[in-house]
Amino acid sequence: MNMNGGQALMKALENEGVDILFGLPGGAILPVYDPLIDSSIRHVLVRHEQGAGHMAEGYAHATGRPGVAMVTSGPAATNIVTPLCDAYMDSIPMVVVTGQVPYAAIGTDAFQECDTTGITMSVTKHNYLVTEAADIPQVIHDAFYIATTGRPGPVLVDIPKDIVDPNNPRSAMEWYTPDSHDLPGYLPNQAGDAELIRQAAKLICEAERPVLYTGGGILKSRGAEALLELAEMTGIHVVTTLMNRGGFPDDHPLCLGMPGMHGNYTAVTAMQEADLLIALGARFDDRVTGKVGEFAPLAKIVHVDIDSAELGKVRRPDVAIQGDCRVVIEELVKALKEMGGSEAQPDRNQWRSRISGWQERFPLTYEQSKGDELLKPQYVLEQLRDSTPSDTIVASGVGQHQMWTSQYWKFNHPYTWVNSGGLGTMGFAIPAAIGAKAGRPDRMVWAVDGDGCFQMTAQELVTAATEGFPIKVALINNAYLGMVRQWQEMFYEERYSEVYLTRDVPDYKMWAEALGCVGLRVESPEEVGPAIAQANEIDDQPVVVEFRCEAEENVFPMVPAGMSNSDVVVDPSQRDQPR
Amino acid sequence: MSAADGGGTTTLVVRVENKAGVLARVAGLFARRGFNIESLAVAPTDDERFSRLTIVVGVDAAPMEQVVKQLDKLVNVVDIRELNPAASVERELMMVTVRADPEIRGQILDLVRIFQATVLNVGYDEIMVSLTGSPSRVDDFEGLLRPYGIVDVQRTGKVALPKLVKAAPDPLAP
Numbered sequence: 198m199n200m201n202g203g204q205a206l207m208k209a210l211e212n213e214g215v216d217i218l219f220g221l222p223g224g225a226i227l228p229v230y231d232p233l234i235d236s237s238i239r240h241v242l243v244r245h246e247q248g249a250g251h252m253a254e255g256y257a258h259a260t261g262r263p264g265v266a267m268v269t270s271g272p273a274a275t276n277i278v279t280p281l282c283d284a285y286m287d288s289i290p291m292v293v294v295t296g297q298v299p300y301a302a303i304g305t306d307a308f309q310e311c312d313t314t315g316i317t318m319s320v321t322k323h324n325y326l327v328t329e330a331a332d333i334p335q336v337i338h339d340a341f342y343i344a345t346t347g348r349p350g351p352v353l354v355d356i357p358k359d360i361v362d363p364n365n366p367r368s369a370m371e372w373y374t375p376d377s378h379d380l381p382g383y384l385p386n387q388a389g390d391a392e393l394i395r396q397a398a399k400l401i402c403e404a405e406r407p408v409l410y411t412g413g414g415i416l417k418s419r420g421a422e423a424l425l426e427l428a429e430m431t432g433i434h435v436v437t438t439l440m441n442r443g444g445f446p447d448d449h450p451l452c453l454g455m456p457g458m459h460g461n462y463t464a465v466t467a468m469q470e471a472d473l474l475i476a477l478g479a480r481f482d483d484r485v486t487g488k489v490g491e492f493a494p495l496a497k498i499v500h501v502d503i504d505s506a507e508l509g510k511v512r513r514p515d516v517a518i519q520g521d522c523r524v525v526i527e528e529l530v531k532a533l534k535e536m537g538g539s540e541a542q543p544d545r546n547q548w549r550s551r552i553s554g555w556q557e558r559f560p561l562t563y564e565q566s567k568g569d570e571l572l573k574p575q576y577v578l579e580q581l582r583d584s585t586p587s588d589t590i591v592a593s594g595v596g597q598h599q600m601w602t603s604q605y606w607k608f609n610h611p612y613t614w615v616n617s618g619g620l621g622t623m624g625f626a627i628p629a630a631i632g633a634k635a636g637r638p639d640r641m642v643w644a645v646d647g648d649g650c651f652q653m654t655a656q657e658l659v660t661a662a663t664e665g666f667p668i669k670v671a672l673i674n675n676a677y678l679g680m681v682r683q684w685q686e687m688f689y690e691e692r693y694s695e696v697y698l699t700r701d702v703p704d705y706k707m708w709a710e711a712l713g714c715v716g717l718r719v720e721s722p723e724e725v726g727p728a729i730a731q732a733n734e735i736d737d738q739p740v741v742v743e744f745r746c747e748a749e750e751n752v753f754p755m756v757p758a759g760m761s762n763s764d765v766v767v768d769p770s771q772r773d774q775p776r
Numbered sequence: 777m778s779a780a781d782g783g784g785t786t787t788l789v790v791r792v793e794n795k796a797g798v799l800a801r802v803a804g805l806f807a808r809r810g811f812n813i814e815s816l817a818v819a820p821t822d823d824e825r826f827s828r829l830t831i832v833v834g835v836d837a838a839p840m841e842q843v844v845k846q847l848d849k850l851v852n853v854v855d856i857r858e859l860n861p862a863a864s865v866e867r868e869l870m871m872v873t874v875r876a877d878p879e880i881r882g883q884i885l886d887l888v889r890i891f892q893a894t895v896l897n898v899g900y901d902e903i904m905v906s907l908t909g910s911p912s913r914v915d916d917f918e919g920l921l922r923p924y925g926i927v928d929v930q931r932t933g934k935v936a937l938p939k940l941v942k943a944a945p946d947p948l949a950p
Contacts, residue, residue, distance in 0.1 A: 318801060319808050323851040326796070343851060381825075382793060382854040506845035 201368040202330035203229045203361035206294070207236045208372065209337035213292075215265050217241060217256065217635050219249040223269025224309055226296030228362040241635065241664050246273045248628040248657040250280020254289045255632025258615040259590055259640075261419065263290040263344050264632060270296045271309030274355075275316065279622060281351045282320035286619025287440060288417055290349035292340050299359035300328055300367070313355045322350030330360040330370040338375040347385030348504040349417055389501065389520030389528060397475070397499040397516045398532035402541050404473035404497075406548045407433045410456070410485075413440030413618070414478015414502060420523030421445065421611040424477065427526050430539050434552060436464040438479055440618045443608035453552070457485040458756045459600040462559035465756065465765050466776075467552055468493050476500045478522040481511035482619070491761035501525045558774045559754075559767055561604055565722070566747060572722060574598060574673045574746045578605040580725045581643065581671055585733065588613060589641045592630035594650030595621045597679035600752045602645045624653030627670060631657060634666040641669070641733070648674040648698055651705070655712065661739040662713025668739050669732045670714075675746040676700040683751045700745075709741035717742045785814055786840050787859040787866070787936050790829040793852040794820060801850050802829060811843050815933030826854060830935045859936050866936040868911045870918060871896065875925030876903040884924060891917045902927055 200208070206229055210218070217239045222230045233240055243249040246268040253264025268277055274295045284291045298307040314326045323343050325336050333356070340352040359365040401407060415424055421444050428435050428451050435445045436456040445452055456464040468474060474496045479485070486492035489511060500507070500514035501522055508517040518525055533541070563575040578601050591606055592615035593599040599616060608614050615633050617625040630644035651672050661668050682696040709716030715738055719728045725744070732740040753768040767774070792798045799818060806813050814832040821828050833843055844856055859866075876884050881903060888895060888905050891913070897904040907917050911934050918929065 314797065315800065318797075318804050380851060383851045504849070506842065506849055510842060 198372040200370065200372050201228075201361065201363040202333050202356070202370060203363065203368065204232045205330065205333045205370055205372055206337065206356065206361060207232045207238065209334045210265065211237055212374065213337065213341045214262070218265050218267050219243055219252040219256075219632065219635075220267035221246055221249060221269070221273065223273055223296065225270035225298055225358045226267065226273075226294075226356075227269075228358060228368075229267070229294075229296070229356070231363075241631075241660065243628070243660050244656040245654070246276035247279055247624070248631075248654060248660060250277040250291070250293065251283070251622075251625055251628035251654070252632035252635065252657075252660075253291050253293070254280055254284050254287075254625075255592060255615050255629030256636040257284075257289050257291055257632075258629065259612055259633035260636035261612065262636070263292055263341060263349075265292050265294070267294040268296070269309065270298055270313065271311045274311055274313040278317060278320060279620075281317055281353065283617050283620040283622045283625065284351040285320045285322065287617065288349050288413060289351065290344045291351040292337075292344050293351060293353045295353060295355045297326070297355045297357040299365075300357040301359070303357065313353070317353050320351070321353050322348075324353040324355065326355045327357070327360065330368050333360070333370070334373055335375045339378050339380060342378055343380075343383060347383075385503070386519065387503075387521040387524050389518040389525035391528070393516055393518045394525065394528045395532050397501075397518060398529055398536055400473055400497060400499055400516060401431060401433070401475065401529075401533065402536055402543070405543060405545060406471045407431075407473040407475060407545075408453075408467050408471040408496075409433050409435040410438070410468060410474045410476045410479050411435055411441045411444055412438045412477065412479025414522040415441050415444035416611055418478065418503070418522040418524070420478070420521075420526055423523050423526040423530065425449075427530050427533075430530060430533060431542050432539065432545065433475070434467060436460070436468060437608075438482075438485055438618075439603055439616065441478070442603055442606070442614040443611045446609040447607040448609050455603050457482075458487070458758070459604065459752050459754065460485075461561055461604065462754050462765060462767055463552060463555040465754065465762050466555055468496070469762050470551070471496045473497050473499065476502075476514070477526065478502060480507045486511065487756045487760055487762040487764075491763065493762075559771055562768050562770060563750070564770070570747060571720065572725065572744050572746045574601050574675065574744070574750055575605055576722060577671065577673065577719075577725055577744045577746065578602055578645070581645075581729055582606050584726060584729045585643060586641055589643055590615060590630075590633045590637060591643050591645060592616065592626045592633055593645045594626040594647050595623045596647045596649065597675070597683065597750075597752050598645050598647040598650075598673040600680075601673075604752075623647075623650045626650055627654045627661075627668075628657045630668045630670070631661050631666045634661075634668050644668055644670045646670055646672050647679060648672065648676065648705075649678045652698075652703070655708065658709065658712040658714050658739055658741070666739065667736050669735075670709075670739070670741040672705055672741055672743045673746050674700070674705060674743050675748045675750065677748050679748070679750075680752070682748070686751070687755075688757065705741060705743040709743075714739040714741050716740075718745070719743065720745045784835055785832050786835050787861065787864065787934060788829075788831045788833060788844065788847070789857040789859055789936065790831060790847060791821065791826050791854040791856075792829060792850075793854060794825055794827045795852055798827070798852045799829070801852060802831075802847065805846055805850060806833075806843075809842070809846055815931075817933040817935050819935075830933065832934055857938070859938060864936045864938050866910055866934050867908055868914050868934045869906065869908045869932045870914045871904065871906045871930045872918065872921060872926060873902055873904045873928040874921050875901065875927060877901050880924065884921070887917070887920055893917065
């Protein structure tokens with residue numbers, strides 16, 4: 198079938214199962230926006246290209262399918278660099294199509310030209326500059342394959358204008374449906390080594406104080422069920438890193454919740470005291486380990502990861518298994534069953550009682566606001582958690598509100614937590630929530646955002662309003678760049694430098710309304726529940742609820758940067774407790 | 777200590793797809809992961825789909841295991857061999873132009889003979905020679921020429937292949 202490159206691009210995207218595309222047109226990508234009209238793919242017109250990227254990420258987080266964004270060349274391409282890097286750090290499958298100046302003009306500093314593949318080389322799993330229209334079907338097929346297999350990640354496809362422009366003879370091509378990949382350097386391996394899996398099983402059967410340290414690889418591999426079986430069969434407690442919140446139910450008695458810099462005391466301490474860490478799809482990030490040399494000093498390490506470069510990158514494992522988390526866990530469960538299953542697990546009652554002792558002495562805690570104090574963000578999050586369906590998808594920005602959300606929410610379903618972990622991208626919440634809602638229109642989607650974050654990407658609420666994505670935003674307004682303020686309070690002798698954002702400017706309620714949303718403002722604890730109930734009722738418009746919160750509230754527990762996890766600082770009210 | 781001494785370095789032979797931008801991907805990876813390239817030689821292979829990079833890496837710069845694993849993640853990198861200098865044959869080509877007034881040209885030609893180097897070009901007061909040899913031999917030659925005044929020198933960086941098996945398999949072995 199004869200067609201032009203632009204038609205081929207649309208057809209190739211359709212063939213990959215793309216149902217929604219987040220984008221914004223411009224000069225170089227313009228010819229592709231014409232065949233888009235005739236395509237089955239829905240396009241969501243964003244207000245800033247960064248929004249398109251984060252929406253694609255949110256879509257991928259919530260559905261497991263690759264998110265797709267399409268933008269033009271030059272400034273549009275540079276605007277989407279942040280989402281690419283975010284997706285790269287958090288292993289999010291995403292395909293970004295960028296327009297490029299005509300092939301013959303590349304390298305001439307043409308209007309809206311930039312070296313997109315050069316700029317994005319270090320923040321993508323792979324990228325392509327397509328030079329011939331005839332390459333489009335194969336490159337798109339390869340791009341989706343690379344983005345979604347092995348360790349997932351973003352792939353960028355840069356397409357010069359002339360090969361998609363029907364008025365240019367270089368765009369003429371014959372359609373073909375690619376059915377294979379010629380990628381001799383890319384051979385992702387799923388299965389783990391059977392002997393190593395047996396060794397891991399043996400270590401598990403010998404361990405007195407084991408902990409399952411589970412990361413984003415659980416969710417990426419669709420491995421939550423396998424993890425549940427492993428944990429229940431062995432009775433081993435599970436910590437869920439920021440990237441695996443929801444990968445193991447918070448309500449489960451074996452769940453210890455989030456470890457790390459703002460993890461709860463029990464999750465942090467159980468890892469410190471463990472004699473075996475079974476790291477599944479986790480990468481020993483500095484926010485989890487604290488001072489690496491003093492992290493889990495007594496523990497042997499079993500490390501399972503699809504990316505062999507993670508094995509031994511930070512901590513030398515005793516057993517290193519390269520493979521897909523779900524596949525390896527299933528094999529591990531089999532190996533453990535052959536060794537006697539739960540019968541073969543040693544008596545760990547003493548360990549269990551130590552864990553429950555920590556849980557009793559050091560629960561998450563805060564003091565409810567008194568008198569005319571403003572709201573406590575933790576209270577807002579508890580109320581929000583308790584008055585939304587348990588499968589609500591929660592997206593967050595980056596900072597204190599993100600940590601409180603991870604701490605206080607009960608994630609009992611996989612793929613309900615959408616956040617920026619590795620890159621820590623402020624402004625992630627609103628576009629990511631829109632992407633999640635686009636992927637899961639059946640679910641309630643709340644974005645929990647800070648006032649600093651909100652001001653970075655609020656314009657995408659216009660996209661939500663006009664494109665029909667009735668997300669809800671819980672805006673934790675504490676008038677500060679709160680996490681930075683907390684660090685200045687704790688580590689810079691309360692010398693506050695450029696962290697005050699003001700309380701009343703902008704007027705968030707009016708701004709929300711101007712953006713096409715319902716705007717609500719809450720200032721006292723008794724208003725919190727009713728406002729949430731009102732927001733939950735609205736399903737034809739986005740809602741922003743501004744919660745006016747105390748500025749001085751800090752996130753605890755906290756392991757100060759560079760310190761050992763054994764030096765975790767608990768809430769002031771718990772500091773007299775014996776450790 | 778320089779790469780040519782073979783000390784503190786490892787040689788990686790990296791087969792890559794012969795596609796635009798692959799060298800930039802490899803070089804960029806070294807830069808952003810903080811690995812140091814001592815020398816780099818690039819050439820096509822007998823199979824036109826692939827090129828071979830011979831990269832000499834300072835081993836103190838980063839754990840070699842991470843270098844190899846991160847390189848291997850590049851989609852265009854097909855395979856990587858790590859060559860231990862003791863188990864490989866290494867060669868490097870140097871072209872050098874040296875000051876050679878007619879009265880001292882003879883001394884330089886003595887060195888050329890001793891090292892079995894080749895005279896490539898002669899000027900009225902300069903001489904251009906080339907030497908192919910192990911990197912340390914090339915270093916020695918360059919060192920001996922230096923007092924005469926090196927005008928220009930170009931070295932290719934090392935290329936290497938693993939040493940071959942010496943003992944033939946026992947035909948009577950089961």
